[in-house]
Amino acid sequence: MADTLFEVTEENLDTGMRGIPVGYCVTSFVDPQKGLHYCGMPLRDIAHLEPVEVIYLLYHGKIGTQEEITTFFADLTKRCCCSDLVVKQIYALPRVGHPMKLFSAALLILEMHEKTGNYRTDCLNVIAKLPHLVACIINHHAGWGETPKPNFALGYIAAFTEMLQAPEKGPAIEEAFKLFNILHYDHGGGNLSAFVGKTVASGLEDLFGSLSAGMCALAGPRHGSANQNTLEFVKEVYEEVGENPQSEAIEELIRKRLKNKQLVAGFGHAVLRVEDPRATVQYAFVKKNFPDHPLVKVALLLREAGPKVLKENPKIANPYPNVDAISGTLLTASGFPYPEYYTVLFGLSRCVGIAIQIVYERLEAREGKGTPIVRPKFFYKERG
Numbered sequence: 001m002a003d004t005l006f007e008v009t010e011e012n013l014d015t016g017m018r019g020i021p022v023g024y025c026v027t028s029f030v031d032p033q034k035g036l037h038y039c040g041m042p043l044r045d046i047a048h049l050e051p052v053e054v055i056y057l058l059y060h061g062k063i064g065t066q067e068e069i070t071t072f073f074a075d076l077t078k079r080c081c082c083s084d085l086v087v088k089q090i091y092a093l094p095r096v097g098h099p100m101k102l103f104s105a106a107l108l109i110l111e112m113h114e115k116t117g118n119y120r121t122d123c124l125n126v127i128a129k130l131p132h133l134v135a136c137i138i139n140h141h142a143g144w145g146e147t148p149k150p151n152f153a154l155g156y157i158a159a160f161t162e163m164l165q166a167p168e169k170g171p172a173i174e175e176a177f178k179l180f181n182i183l184h185y186d187h188g189g190g191n192l193s194a195f196v197g198k199t200v201a202s203g204l205e206d207l208f209g210s211l212s213a214g215m216c217a218l219a220g221p222r223h224g225s226a227n228q229n230t231l232e233f234v235k236e237v238y239e240e241v242g243e244n245p246q247s248e249a250i251e252e253l254i255r256k257r258l259k260n261k262q263l264v265a266g267f268g269h270a271v272l273r274v275e276d277p278r279a280t281v282q283y284a285f286v287k288k289n290f291p292d293h294p295l296v297k298v299a300l301l302l303r304e305a306g307p308k309v310l311k312e313n314p315k316i317a318n319p320y321p322n323v324d325a326i327s328g329t330l331l332t333a334s335g336f337p338y339p340e341y342y343t344v345l346f347g348l349s350r351c352v353g354i355a356i357q358i359v360y361e362r363l364e365a366r367e368g369k370g371t372p373i374v375r376p377k378f379f380y381k382e383r384g
Helices: 052-061 066-079 083-090 098-116 119-142 156-163 171-183 192-202 207-218 227-239 249-257 277-289 294-308 324-331 340-363
Strands: 028-031 035-040
Touching: 028 171, 035 052, 035 277, 052 066, 052 098, 052 156, 052 340, 066 119, 066 340, 083 098, 083 119, 098 119, 098 207, 098 340, 119 156, 119 207, 156 324, 171 192, 171 207, 171 277, 171 324, 171 340, 192 340, 207 340, 227 249, 227 294, 227 340, 249 294, 277 294, 277 324, 294 324, 324 340
Parallel strands: none
Antiparallel strands: 028 035
């Protein structure tokens, strides 16, 4: 370990524990210069794989052989269908509010009817059932009708794509969903949704309740719904600069927003000091597939102009695009123009990493004893 000691000072208090070591993560880490790694492998090097291959890597800690992947996916296929009772009760949930609320509720419904109580078994079950569960949530919330049974013979995300009953699905949507899914599986042990899920599990809550809490954490605008907010920002820029924007106009717009203390969404990262490699992969995808899409044009100009302007402020540590800078634009251009479901798609992916991290903390950490209940120390302070 490079850092064996960490002295907590008063400057570390009330900072969200940012940068304070609290444990180990066996699935992923973020390097400030090289970005996100899954099990030691740079994500940009494996983003082209099939989702099940990457899930196998995260679950087992190594790249699987073709035989191992086939066996693993056959096991997931046996588990992939939510019961009719679970589906019926998801469809009985209210359709008001953000669909992330339905996601959290649906995980609790799944727990009530299909929990085994074994973290490892429930982890595999929930990973397998997520495509069906999330398709039901989106179809119900959007009013798109009944959800067909999952056909995993098509593939993990291909089955999910087929189950969605959206009236608009572009020809590149399956590839876009695959890429989005892989890029969002995990992000170290301290991202809010993973940390919340593991914190709840530290009290010996079951996997489903812990994931439900994690999805409540993901729902916030500082975390999972940032992709929605950034897409809205890109749309606002498009409305202001028009169909044939120039770099100079984008730069001026950013300066104007900064001067007016308005949000410039999609830039900055807590750890990275370079462009987020997850964004780099997505930029390549949209440039290849949708170079003439108006929002893609704006997003690509923002990619160039944003860092140039933000670097003018020495207080900004990372002026580069993050994953949210392009993900919403990618999904829209790919033929899924329903931003209210982008955070749900994020959750479909992130539940995989959180579930696997919970298995480690409950069954493997501290030589199998598991981590203790999370109980950080807070100092009393008088207000006023």
